[in-house]
Amino acid sequence: MFVSPMLLHKSDEPFDNEECITELKLDGIRLLLSKFNNQIKLYTRHNNEVTSKFPELQQIDIPDGTVLDGELIVSDDEGKPDFESMMERFQSKRSRHAIQYCVFDVIYHKGEKVAHLPLRERKELLESLVDNDEHIAKIQWMYGNGQAYFDLVKQIGLEGIVLKRADSKYQIKKRSHDWLKVINYQYADAVITGLRKGEFGLLLAFEEDGKLKPGGIMEFMTPAAKKEFYGQYHDLIVDEDKKFTFIEPKIKCRVKFRNYTKSGLLRIPSFVEYIS
Numbered sequence: 001m002f003v004s005p006m007l008l009h010k011s012d013e014p015f016d017n018e019e020c021i022t023e024l025k026l027d028g029i030r031l032l033l034s035k036f037n038n039q040i041k042l043y044t045r046h047n048n049e050v051t052s053k054f055p056e057l058q059q060i061d062i063p064d065g066t067v068l069d070g071e072l073i074v075s076d077d078e079g080k081p082d083f084e085s086m087m088e089r090f091q092s093k094r095s096r097h098a099i100q101y102c103v104f105d106v107i108y109h110k111g112e113k114v115a116h117l118p119l120r121e122r123k124e125l126l127e128s129l130v131d132n133d134e135h136i137a138k139i140q141w142m143y144g145n146g147q148a149y150f151d152l153v154k155q156i157g158l159e160g161i162v163l164k165r166a167d168s169k170y171q172i173k174k175r176s177h178d179w180l181k182v183i184n185y186q187y188a189d190a191v192i193t194g195l196r197k198g199e200f201g202l203l204l205a206f207e208e209d210g211k212l213k214p215g216g217i218m219e220f221m222t223p224a225a226k227k228e229f230y231g232q233y234h235d236l237i238v239d240e241d242k243k244f245t246f247i248e249p250k251i252k253c254r255v256k257f258r259n260y261t262k263s264g265l266l267r268i269p270s271f272v273e274y275i276s
Contacts, residue, residue, distance in 0.1 A: 001034040002043045003067050003107050004173035011180040014161060021119060021148050023141045025160040025181055026102055027081040027258075028073035029090060032102065033057065034108070035066045053090065056135045057101055065111030066129060069170075069257035070103035070139070082263055102132055104139040107170055115170035122170065151183050159258065160184045185256040188266065189275060190215050191249040195233060202229070203244060204255065204269060212249060212266060213264065220270035225253075228274065233257075252276070 011132070019222040030045040040058050042051045042052040051058075054072070074089055074097040076082040106126050107115050114122060123141065130138050142149070143166065144149065150161050160183040168178035194203035202214035221229075229251065236247035252275045 001041070001108070002047050002049075003032055003034075004047070005030060005032060005045050005069055006008045006105075006171045006179065007045075007175035008162065008179040008181045009175060009177045011163065011182050012079050014146040014163070014182045016147050017163070017170075018144040019166055020146065020163045021140050021141050021143060022146050023104060023147075023162045023164070024141070024153065024158065025162050025183070026071040027083045027159040028086050028102070030058060031070055031072045031101060032107075033060070033062075033066075033068045033070065033103075034212070035060075035062055035064055038110070040062055050090075053093070054099060056099060060136050061131065062129055065108060066127075067107065067108035068101075068103045068130070069105040069107060071103050072099055072101050074099055077262040080156075083267075091186040094170050099135065102139050103136065104141075105170060107172070111193070115134050117168070117173055118167040119164055120166045129158060135198075147244055150184070157259075158184060183258070186257050186259060187254060187272065188215075188269075190253060190255050190266075190269070192218075192229070192233075192247065192251040192253065193249050194246040196209050196244055197240075197242070199210075203246075204266065205249060206266075216261075216265035216267070216269055218266075218269045218271060219257060220268075222271060225271050225274070256275075 005017050011015060025171040032043040034041050043049055074085040085097045089095040126138055141196050146163050153161055155167045163180045188206055190204040190206045192202050193205045201217040201219045205212040206215045233247050236250055237245055238248055239246040254272040254275050255269040256272055257269040259267050261267050
């Protein structure tokens with residue numbers, strides 16, 4: 001049984017509020033797990049059934065008539081969520097990466113919708129539903145302490161935190177300010193070296209040891225910043241192929257991104273400002 005999940009808004013900064021529940025934001029794949037008629041089924045947030053991809057989760061001991069919401073992760077050698085390894089496991093049956101389903105909410109219990117209950121009560125319900133083992137675990141949480149928890153996340157190098165109103169209902173198929181994510185962005189200075197043809201995207205590079213190193217493709221940019229770029233890139237064109245128009249590396253900008261990929265590219269870079 002698929003339930004369209006509740007989505008989060010962004011907050012630029014963490015905050016302390018004892019009326020909020022603070023959780024770690026895990027870097028994985030959002031997954032809905034349901035058990036009806038004694039059959040476990042798994043769905044992505046976009047209603048793609050992926051049950052067959054994760055046979056380890058077929059034997060999870062939860063009551064019939066349950067729908068859980070959580071994040072599926074693969075951990076690296078340091079115990080941190082590894083998104084690239086998670087995607088490898090998701091995309092290939094040959095992958096042997098060990099997975100863990102980290103649960104943070106319950107939407108149905110004993111066949112009845114419990115989305116109307118306050119989050120604090122749904123958390124209590126989860127305690128009775130899920131026993132931690134190698135393939136499933138409940139996400140740890142606390143009241144308040146958002147600032148201190150975010151500072152710790154930054155020190156360790158994790159993705160971020162989530163702040164949720166403790167009295168919030170589970171708003172199916174909605175994006176709500178009752179749930180806020182605070183991302184631990186990294187920042188870098190880069191130069192724009194090309195423009196993707198078709199769907200918007202700018203090729204980035206950054207300097208390393210006196211040389212320009214590929215930095216990936218930036219797709220997120222404000223309309224005003226795009227307009228400024230379009231107003232000056234024509235005079236800088238040096239080459240093109242079927243996919244890209246290449247320009248001289250003279251337009252510099254500051255970008256924020258999630259982390260470096262294993263190949264050294266910026267993951268999900270987005271524009272911050274132009275720099276001289």
